[in-house]
Amino acid sequence: MQTRLFINGDLVAATGGATLPVVNPATEAVFHHIPAGTAADANAAVLAARAAFDHGPWRQMSGAQRAGYLRAIAQGIRDRLPELARLEVLDNGKPLPEAEWDLGDAAGCFDFYAGLAEELDGEVETISLGDARFVSKAVREPVGVAGAIIPWNYPLLMAAWKVAPALAAGCTMVLKPSEHTSLTALELGAIAKDAGLPSGVLNIVTGLGQTVGQAIVDHPDVDKLAFTGSVPTGARLMAAAARNVKNISLELGGKSPFVIFADADIEKAVEWIMFGIFWNQGQVCSATSRVLVERSLYPALLERLLAEAQKITIGDGLAQGTLLGPLVNDLQYRKVLAAIDRAVVQGATLAGGGKAAGFDKGYFVAPTVLTDVPLTADAWVEEIFGPVVCIRAFETEEEAVRLANDSRFGLAAAVMTADDARAERVAAAFRAGIVWINCSQPTFTEAPWGGYKQSGIGRELGRWGLDNYLETKQITRLVSDEPWGWYIK
Numbered sequence: 137m138q139t140r141l142f143i144n145g146d147l148v149a150a151t152g153g154a155t156l157p158v159v160n161p162a163t164e165a166v167f168h169h170i171p172a173g174t175a176a177d178a179n180a181a182v183l184a185a186r187a188a189f190d191h192g193p194w195r196q197m198s199g200a201q202r203a204g205y206l207r208a209i210a211q212g213i214r215d216r217l218p219e220l221a222r223l224e225v226l227d228n229g230k231p232l233p234e235a236e237w238d239l240g241d242a243a244g245c246f247d248f249y250a251g252l253a254e255e256l257d258g259e260v261e262t263i264s265l266g267d268a269r270f271v272s273k274a275v276r277e278p279v280g281v282a283g284a285i286i287p288w289n290y291p292l293l294m295a296a297w298k299v300a301p302a303l304a305a306g307c308t309m310v311l312k313p314s315e316h317t318s319l320t321a322l323e324l325g326a327i328a329k330d331a332g333l334p335s336g337v338l339n340i341v342t343g344l345g346q347t348v349g350q351a352i353v354d355h356p357d358v359d360k361l362a363f364t365g366s367v368p369t370g371a372r373l374m375a376a377a378a379r380n381v382k383n384i385s386l387e388l389g390g391k392s393p394f395v396i397f398a399d400a401d402i403e404k405a406v407e408w409i410m411f412g413i414f415w416n417q418g419q420v421c422s423a424t425s426r427v428l429v430e431r432s433l434y435p436a437l438l439e440r441l442l443a444e445a446q447k448i449t450i451g452d453g454l455a456q457g458t459l460l461g462p463l464v465n466d467l468q469y470r471k472v473l474a475a476i477d478r479a480v481v482q483g484a485t486l487a488g489g490g491k492a493a494g495f496d497k498g499y500f501v502a503p504t505v506l507t508d509v510p511l512t513a514d515a516w517v518e519e520i521f522g523p524v525v526c527i528r529a530f531e532t533e534e535e536a537v538r539l540a541n542d543s544r545f546g547l548a549a550a551v552m553t554a555d556d557a558r559a560e561r562v563a564a565a566f567r568a569g570i571v572w573i574n575c576s577q578p579t580f581t582e583a584p585w586g587g588y589k590q591s592g593i594g595r596e597l598g599r600w601g602l603d604n605y606l607e608t609k610q611i612t613r614l615v616s617d618e619p620w621g622w623y624i625k
């Protein structure tokens with residue numbers, strides 16, 4: 137396990153030598169320490185990224201050459217996938233097959249953006265002007281030095297979603313992983329070094345948000361901020377970015393609805409409801425945590441959901457057969473249990489779940505189903521970020537859409553029905569950046585990802601993810617020999 141930061145192509149100790157403990161959320165045992173980077177480390181990383189952007193070979197080389205490095209990083213992740221997946225489980229708690237899935241996706245993300253880097257070569261758009269005396273073209277260029285700040289729910293995957301498109305675009309980057317899950321990001325430094333990435337192109341500094349994160353956000357040499365995390369932190373970053381008008385993209389939280397009509401297949405509905413809220417222990421920004429079910433299906437569906445949710449195997453993410461691991465840490469565990477208690481105080485019924493029985497160590501919360509949740513209760517309105525679903529009945533399509541959209545968030549929404557026309561109609565009516573029909577959560581590197589309303593600004597993934605790291609430049613040439621004749625007649 138790495139204990140060093142990655143700055144200017146070297147694996148280096150944090151200045152001051154302070155560390156943060158790494159706790160296994162399944163056992164509560166401290167099994168490692170990561171470097172607690174300082175503002176000085178963050179500043180050194182930004183200066184390295186600045187120098188690599190301004191004077192290094194990175195942005196001068198072709199997209200095809202950059203693609204070679206991205207593919208080498210993808211291969212480096214694949215070569216070490218079993219070991220990285222194990223680290224992800226120890227650090228985050230998620231079941232091993234989920235970690236393996238994430239890491240396969242992370243490698244795939246580097247390969248995908250390698251392809252887009254190649255497509256950037258020679259990309260020029262000629263613009264037809266309404267004035268024949270001029271010809272104009274648009275070219276795209278890297279934004280510059282990007283600062284990436286990411287959360288703990290998909291540690292290496294969230295890093296890949298930012299590092300891969302930024303590097304493909306020709307940007308250089310400073311990455312700050314979450315202080316709660318930094319192990320695989322530190323390994324990414326070693327993988328990038330092994331891939332021969334030019335010095336300073338990627339820098340990785342672990343540490344606290346208030347120190348390392350804030351130093352990146354405030355640094356005048358950072359041209360662009362790419363943030364994934366909570367709404368309050370995102371809002372704080374946006375205010376800070378305003379001070380020197382930094383380009384900023386935000387991927388924030390959600391309270392996503394899942395509307396299920398009475399013509400849906402009940403078994404498929406139960407499967408996708410559970411996938412939509414129990415995958416990754418519900419610590420998913422796009423989790424469909426508000427389920428709306430047409431009245432005539434509601435009683436039978438609720439009964440099936442409660443029966444199936446109870447059967448989910450809870451345990452250590454490394455244990456064979458675990459489908460639900462512990463929450464990431466003690467803080468999140470206490471927050472989620474408090475949110476369940478508060479829901480009950482505010483009028484909801486705890487139909488199943490709560491604190492998982494049979495564990496004297498570890499941050500285990502059972503798959504939790506809340507019914508009768510008042511529309512004003514925190515559990516209905518606020519992101520819980522745990523395996524907690526609110527379920528309620530609706531009467532009409534119009535009511536379902538209204539309830540679904542009645543949120544300050546707009547990250548994702550899902551609908552299940554056998555009626556294709558209705559599915560398309562409801563999908564069009566959702567005010568959300570990601571809509572699933574007859575499923576919930578499948579995520580593809582090729583497709584745009586991001587939210588409406590307070591769920592964020594900008595899109596990641598696909599070609600949209602590359603746009604985050606590109607500026608568009610207009611180059612206009614005078615081609616007429618006629619005198620301009622404004623001052624000199």
Ligand code: NAD
Nearest residue numbers: 286287288313314345349350365366369387388389390421
């Ligand atoms: P968080 O906002 O607490 O922290 C996110 C990151 O910001 C961490 O690396 C943290 O150290 C850093 N940070 C904190 N204060 C900072 C500051 N003052 N300056 C700079 N950086 C600072 O979020 P979290 O608890 O790590 O993650 C959970 C949240 O992330 C949830 O709200 C979830 O919905 C959201 N999320 C969104 C997406 C998406 O794609 N929309 C994906 C995953 C998670």
